[in-house]
Amino acid sequence: DGGITQSPKYLFRKEGQNVTLSCEQNLNHDAMYWYRQDPGQGLRLIYYSQIVNDFQKGDIAEGYSVSREKKESFPLTVTSAQKNPTAFYLCASSRAGGGQPQHFGDGTRLSIL
């Protein structure tokens, strides 16, 4: 969906380095999400935020951190504690509340140098 922008498209991380993935949306959605996708796997939830200044851990939060200082932005930091960070990272957003369709950005592919 054109309203969700992820950058960069490709990112390389060196050993011991933290990297930050950007996610911006102009859909006026309250909720935002970060997923990790590995080959042959479904999407696994890393973190999600239902409102500004609040976020919750998903199923695989270890080694990641997020912030939600603005409604339109939900950056994800992959820390050096994440030992296997190579994956395709997808950001999504939705209206608040249950049963709301989530719309995805184009993703960031992170690789280790």
Next chain:
Amino acid sequence: GENVEQHPSTLSVQEGDSAVIKCTYSDSASNYFPWYKQELGKRPQLIIDIRSNVGEKKDQRIAVTLNKTAKHFSLHITETQPEDSAVYFCAASVTRNNRLAFGKGNQVVVIP
């Protein structure tokens, strides 16, 4: 937490035939079930969704059916075309939050 499983993992169909993908879920409180289509290297795109107060929903060549008693829901694609070739993901969530639990995906290959 919710556990969603998809079967079969790969499905090959002749162009023009129908394709059916089935998902099962574990949490009886789940009440929202979307289906996403993902082409290689691209974003997942929502193609259809269904809520637990409805048993079936159609949108042109695509339909979804839900059996709450058996805790499974299925995606039906009729008159398949080569552009239907993709990975299809099902998911489930409960009303109190919008956390989606995804299945591992089905690779659908439409043979011209």
